[in-house]
Amino acid sequence: MLKITPYLGIxxxxxxxxxLWYPALGYFMLLIFAAIFLSSPFRGRWFCGNLCPRGSLVDFGVSKISKKRKIPDAFRSLWVRLPIFFLMMGFMGYRVASTIVGLNTFEKIGMIFVMMCLVTTSIAVLLGTFLSPRAWCSFCPMGTAQRLIGGNKYQLKLEKDKCVNCKKCEKVCPMQLKICQTGANPDCIKCGRCVSICPRDALHF
Known part of the structure; x- marks a missing residue:
């Protein structure tokens, strides 16, 4: 986790x-997309745990009111995640393509990005409140893309001979991953909380 991570939610x-008042702000999403696709081939889902504004919002804001329940296993299934990815990307692409031929194209496309951000953030906040802060992140389309592109990069390493199975790492993992069983996981967001809390220094990247 970076020093700026807790403040990115704003x-x-x-x-x-x-x-909603200044549609041009929607183009900030393009910077997010660029950062994701530039970093994921080398660091997998590192962006999710360190630079994602929505991730910061749920980690340091929504977590204060979250029920903190178990994230449903179905959310992690690629059978669920891939259709969501293609549906959302296809819908956004269709909206952008159908807007290009009209007037006030710049603002209209910006508003498409704004609405996409607003809708997905609303879903993330609702799921984060009633389930777990990072519930949305389990099937987030951008998280899925990062997993597919670089899920095997910059993996968490577990030294089993040092591990005492205290499971402190699993208790602080925002993605609720079974770290003691597998160590490396393509959905690890590389936030480093497990590494910091391990009493035996059994975890590292």
């Missing part, structure tokens, strides 16, 4: 809410 609120 950005998603600025885009989601401020964008």
């Amino acid at each position: 950005l998603v609120l600025i885009v989601s809410i401020g964008g």
